[in-house]
Amino acid sequence: MPTTQTAAPETDWTEITTVEDLVDLLGEPIPRVRDKVRPALLDVDRAWLAATPFCVLATASASGACDASPKGDPAGQLVHVIDDRTIAVAERPGNRRADGYRNILENPQVGLNFLIPGRGDTLRVNGRARLVSDAPFFDEMVVKGHRPVLAVVVHIEEVFFHCAKAFLRSALWRPETWDPTGIVPRRAVIAHDSEPTGMTLQQLDEYYEPDNYSRGMYA
Numbered sequence: 001m002p003t004t005q006t007a008a009p010e011t012d013w014t015e016i017t018t019v020e021d022l023v024d025l026l027g028e029p030i031p032r033v034r035d036k037v038r039p040a041l042l043d044v045d046r047a048w049l050a051a052t053p054f055c056v057l058a059t060a061s062a063s064g065a066c067d068a069s070p071k072g073d074p075a076g077q078l079v080h081v082i083d084d085r086t087i088a089v090a091e092r093p094g095n096r097r098a099d100g101y102r103n104i105l106e107n108p109q110v111g112l113n114f115l116i117p118g119r120g121d122t123l124r125v126n127g128r129a130r131l132v133s134d135a136p137f138f139d140e141m142v143v144k145g146h147r148p149v150l151a152v153v154v155h156i157e158e159v160f161f162h163c164a165k166a167f168l169r170s171a172l173w174r175p176e177t178w179d180p181t182g183i184v185p186r187r188a189v190i191a192h193d194s195e196p197t198g199m200t201l202q203q204l205d206e207y208y209e210p211d212n213y214s215r216g217m218y219a
Contacts, residue, residue, distance in 0.1 A: 037160045040084040045159055048123045049079040049087065051116050057089065057152065058111040059103035059129075067099040077143045079114070085156050087125065088132070090141045090148035092218055101152075104129050110154060113162070118173050120164025127157040146218040 016022050028034075041049075053075045058068045071078065073090055080088045089112070091101075104110065108130060114123040129152050138147040171177040184190075188204035191197050197204065206212060 037158045039158065040156060041081065041087075041159060045123060046081055048114060048116065049081060051075050052114040052123070053078060053117070055079075055089065055112050055114045057100050058113075059100040060107055060109070061103045062106040065103070067103055069100040073141075073143060077141050080137050080141050080151070082137065082153070086153065087156065088135075088137060088141075088151040088153045090143075091150045091152065092143070092146075093149060093216070101131055101150075104131060104152070110152070112154065120167035120173070122162045123159070124162050125154060125156055125159050127154045129154045144218045 016025065054070065054072045055078065056068050056070055058066065060066045071089055071091070073092065078090055080090070082088060100110075108128040110127060110129040112125045114125070116122075132151045132153050135151065138151065141148050141151070167173060185193075186205075187208045188201060191204050191208070192199070192201045199207065
């Protein structure tokens with residue numbers, strides 16, 4: 001396990017506290033980066049949304065408490081394009097915490113980042129969201145015979161592609177760098193040691209066994 005290190009005192013930190021300080025450090029974006037934000041979907045955006053099986057939904061409550069929640073479905077069923085300014089993201093049965101959805105009820109501003117496995121670039125969408133429990137378009141988001149539990153309908157305010165540098169730096173899509181349990185213990189051990197499950201480690205291993213865990217994902 002990693003060793004715990006003592007943090008340097010905050011008096012040794014150099015903090016950025018103004019936009020001017022930030023710009024002095026990072027510089028200004030070049031025009032093509034600054035001006036790439038669009039208010040509506042292009043055909044290439046629609047193609048990306050049809051191909052993505054995964055996104056992260058970022059929200060904040062009225063008080064500013066934040067949440068970033070992953071959403072995943074087969075490509076073509078995760079996102080439904082309603083029109084050039086509106087998309088819907090499916091919600092399936094989950095752990096019922098609904099942290100991000102509680103935030104949306106207080107503060108509708110959201111940010112989404114849509115990924116395609118193997119691609120370093122991503123599609124980002126910012127806008128205002130609402131929660132819809134049923135609509136005719138749910139019929140187009142059926143997976144394994146099940147319609148979404150609800151959908152996050154997002155009115156797009158900004159859409160743009162984000163560069164691949166973070167994925168290149170992290171080597172995220174390079175399998176030779178993967179070591180899923182080399183340092184971090186398996187999911188059952190994490191649950192046993194840090195979550196109040198009331199289950200034995202053997203029970204948790206059985207629960208998180210992939211075939212068992214995947215049952216009922218859409219029911």
